[in-house]
Amino acid sequence: MFVQARTVLNILFQFILLVHGLECRGVSFEDERRIANMQDHRVTYAAGLAASRKHRGVLYTHNDLYRQEPFVYAINESNAAIISTLRLFPAxxxxxxxxxxxxxxxxxxxxxxxxxxxxxxxxxxxxxxYTDQILADVSAVKINWNYTFASLMVDRHGNVFIVQSHTNDNRLIGRLAVSQWNSTHTVNLVTTNLPHLPRMRDSDPKSADISPDGAELLLLTHHTAFYWKILEDSVLTSIKHQYTELPTKTSKLVKGIAWDAQGRNYYELSVGDNTTTPSLYIYHRL
Known part of the structure; x- marks a missing residue:
């Protein structure tokens, strides 16, 4: 009886994986449509992108290490114009x-x-x-993580995930549990290996995001955007299964990817430099 039950469970699990694979292969998006270039030079080295869950039509971004300011910029998703500067304190x-x-x-x-x-x-x-302001009461967690990372995402429960970058070896993905935010000490992450993905540069991945409903995951690299359907509410399990490659703007350095507030389409933001400002793109689901 035990052997039969185990066989049935194994068949059921394989069926779930098959359906998951078919769902992944069925997702598709149009190629990019450029919305606008950012005309404000407060953002010149954009790194990261996220859609507000509280303010309709608002995206967030920031500069990377080339402009070390504790500022988040709220931008208009329809024209890439800066709406306000949010100064994080203490940060x-x-x-x-x-x-x-x-x-x-x-x-x-x-x-x-x-x-x-x-x-x-x-x-x-x-x-x-719609007003520049200071966001006080910032909390921070120090993590026991001896690697570089360039991507961060949050699931629907508030668990945070980061992925190791700047390596040619196996990459780790780590989870900071929502319960660890109360810690005053350096915290350890639950980790697992990211499976081998094709055409990864040593600096990849560059950005990541989880849809607001917690059902879909994007991981941005130089060549593509990898997509997973999240199984059974588990990011660490789902990334080991079938993925789909989605379009990305490969002609420019892009370091920000984000689902829109509805989790239907996704945005990308190019980096920019001393001579060109970042560009905002959207990819519509078919």
């Missing part, structure tokens, strides 16, 4: 690499990963967005 930008929006209890929070400090910052989204 320090030594090397902010990626940004995400996700739950923090019954509220919505902005999460930022600093790869140099090995810190994750979290602060509640502001009640209003």
């Amino acid at each position: 320090e930008n030594q090397n902010w690499e990626d940004i995400a929006v996700g739950p923090c209890g019954d509220k919505s929070c902005i999460y930022i990963g600093d790869s140099t400090q090995h810190k994750i910052y979290r602060v509640e989204e502001p009640d209003y967005i």
